[in-house]
Amino acid sequence: MTRRWLSVCLVSMGIAGSIANGASAQQQKVGAAPEASNMKLVGWSDLQARSAYQPTIHKQGSRFIAYVGHHGGTDDVPTPVNPMTGQPEPNGTSILDVTDAAHPKYLRHIPGAPGKYEDGGAQMVRVCDGAQLPKGDKNAVYMLRTYGGQAHEIWDVADPSSPKLVIRLDGLRDTHKNWWECDTGIAYLVGGAKDWRTKRMTQVYDLSDPAKPVHIRDFGLPGQEPGATGQVPTDLHGPISTGPQGNRVFFGYGTNKGGVIQIVDREKLLKGPPEPTPDNLRAPEVGRLLMSAWNGAHTVFPMLQMPIAEFANDKDGKTRDIVMIVDEAILNECNEPRQMIWFADISIETRPTMISSWTVPEASGHFCQRGGRFGAHSSNESMAPVFYKKIALIAWFNAGVRAIDVRDPYHPKEIGHFIPAITDKTDKRCVKVDGQDRCKTAIQTNNVETDERGYVYIVDRANTGMHILELGGEARQVAGLK
Amino acid sequence: MISRRTIVQTSLAGGLIAGLAGFSLVANWWPKPDRDEEATGWRRIAWPFPRDAFPAGRAWTRDGTEVYVRPKLGFCGNCDTGVVEDSEIDGKSDIDLLDDKFTPVREGKRIQITDLAGRARLYRIKKDGRERLAQGIAVSLNCDLIVAVVVGKVDDDAVARAAQRFLETNTVQVWLNAALEGK
CATH class of the missing domain: 1.20.5 (Single alpha-helices involved in coiled-coils or other helix-helix interfaces)
Structure with a gap:
């Protein structure tokens, strides 16, 4: 080998070594600081080291209460001990007073269904005031939650330290992310009804009096109904309704594959013939957008009537109806196509058009090497004016939470992020290498929600708890916060 | 010049x-036939389906029977219970790649391929313009699925069993194990 070639090889080895070191330097370590830009930590709760799915923040009188749904326990700790009772309890719902965001106060844990990971717990939670529901107890505050995969439950949480079970709707499969209109009581409950060819479809209920649920109809994509044959359409993930004023329900089907966005006429859905025939299922549909087989539609978040600055001088089309579509990454260490966020212009509802997408640049943190999932999972779903149509907060698993400026949805851009530090309670995530588990520990920001004050709540799937954040710098300016 | x-x-x-x-x-x-293929008479054929959400699988044929198999990482609906419902075979076994208007012939039954358990179901499909029978198979390993479709006279137990035995050979299993690790 000539000296010149030797030096080329040494330089190459040096570069390769630097890249490898760069990747390992990105591996999270207990005790290391969080990574942040234009976002900072205000408060934290360990959530009793329970794997967390969905946080919902509800204003009750002068207090702000956080309700956090949990997955089932882990192989290592199937039923964590609740320090408040001293008893092991299957993961369920954590209730915290977050009025003082710097000092969240853990009030109560309601146990969920026994079972590990997605098989147990009580992942989803929505809250409505009895005073707002048409036939509710005016003194009650109702919390709707899933119970494992088999049921939905409604609790009265007027005293969040002492919740009382109101009712359970049982006998289902794979219950998931519901939507509940507090002003009408109409609820779109996600699960699998008997004989349907999917584990996740919609059961529309009138929960205006939560103690007396009234079943309105079952709904899904034609082909999912009982007795159908042939190809089975993608499972539902969750709906979002704009209520009687908007008269639309946006259904997102799929997690990381075969996404379908279905735009439905709410009135026709509620008042149409309820028998689940293909024609009856097709009747309320206004529009549909099929995504690539590589991406799913975990969340379909409507941002209607958005003024677009670039189009301000156009004679028509100055405002656009937009939906933000969030995929869900489900495999560890990038063993799947990238799951990210997409924006579709649905102004012409019968011809929805994808207009843009956004992803965390992988190289910005070597996220495929960090461990766990890397990719989008969910957005905040609060439509409070502080962030709505200005900033979307997106949970991105090992890349933490991302604040995206969506004022021009044709050109979304990141304006802040926060990746929490891991703790000694953060659970490992493994992949198989040569038949053996290779495990790494990384933050797994699962879901995010916001409150009307502008606080951002992120919860961790890998048992690291709930982090309460506030925006700074450019992000704070975009939100219009002082 | x-x-x-x-x-x-x-x-x-x-x-x-x-x-x-x-x-x-x-x-x-x-690929040259391996020892199991030579011994059993199964011949590798090209994966005939267009690209979809999952990487392409592998396919073999023998005496008028065809086998199509591939792993689907993370696609098991319930990582704890595995495949327990016929709707999961309908929706996940790739039977729709053969004919998206497939019709189930009867209820499915439990099946075990090596140490992986799941369900199998008999379907009537239309392939190359004629009616055929096909067995859809879905078994799970934690959150991952392995799916297969066997096309042929699979209402004959001997034919179905022979295809199942082939799925258990090293020809299929060594490849599947590598594919399950994302290689």
């Missing part, structure tokens, strides 16, 4: 080299 003879000779030589290179490429690309 180059003579016509030289041009012709050069062209012939070039053509020969290109032909040999092409033949060598095809010979190397197309």
